[in-house]
Amino acid sequence: GGFDHEGIDYMFKVVMIGDSGVGKSQLLNRFVRNDFHMNSKATIGVEFLTKTVLMDHKLVKAQIWDTAGQERYQAITTAYYRGATGALLAYDITNRHSFNHIEKWLDELHRHADKNIVVMLVGNKSDLSSIRQVPTEEAEDLAKQKGLFFVETSALDSNNVEPAFLGLLSHIYTRVS
Ligand code: GDP
Numbered sequence: 001g002g003f004d005h006e007g008i009d010y011m012f013k014v015v016m017i018g019d020s021g022v023g024k025s026q027l028l029n030r031f032v033r034n035d036f037h038m039n040s041k042a043t044i045g046v047e048f049l050t051k052t053v054l055m056d057h058k059l060v061k062a063q064i065w066d067t068a069g070q071e072r073y074q075a076i077t078t079a080y081y082r083g084a085t086g087a088l089l090a091y092d093i094t095n096r097h098s099f100n101h102i103e104k105w106l107d108e109l110h111r112h113a114d115k116n117i118v119v120m121l122v123g124n125k126s127d128l129s130s131i132r133q134v135p136t137e138e139a140e141d142l143a144k145q146k147g148l149f150f151v152e153t154s155a156l157d158s159n160n161v162e163p164a165f166l167g168l169l170s171h172i173y174t175r176v177s
């Protein structure tokens with residue numbers, strides 16, 4: 001790669017999208033800081049967090065953008081999506097509405113983002129499977145139909161959070177390298 005800054009070979013912009021309350025900010029908090037807040041509805045308070053990972057002997061810096069709650073008002077701007085090579089599209093497995101809105105989020109992506117953007121569909125809050133409203137198989141079927149990668153996660157107990165982000169980054173890497 002030709003990205004000659006602090007030894008970084010590649011820089012990938014990733015955007016977090018999905019309904020309000022599904023756990024986007026806490027997924028990012030878990031991945032970047034290994035931290036979680038149960039009562040924090042507040043967002044991280046910055047536009048993005050970064051994390052650098054080693055992939056195939058290359059240093060890949062992920063710049064991961066989080067919303068400040070604009071998704072509640074369908075007010076995410078085009079600038080948010082500009083230059084993004086990946087999207088982590090999250091729903092809450094205990095909230096059927098958040099899953100029903102996946103198509104709306106894909107439309108939004110196709111309107112505003114690069115058409116080759118890599119999308120990881122994430123069913124979050126797997127720790128709450130006793131009150132699940134979305135069967136895993138149903139999400140797997142949707143992912144297959146739409147050409148998305150898919151995993152269920154828990155930002156609370158960390159389950160699959162690293163594989164979700166690292167999987168997304170490695171699929172982007174495969175596409176650009
Ligand atoms: P966002 O609006 O999509 O950014 O959602 P947040 O990250 O702010 O999370 C919304 C609420 O869900 C907060 O109360 C979080 O603590 C909670 N939450 C987030 N992820 C999980 C999870 O994996 N399991 C459980 N049980 N709660 C979660």
Ligand code: MG
Nearest residue numbers: 024025043067
């Ligand atoms: Mg948030």
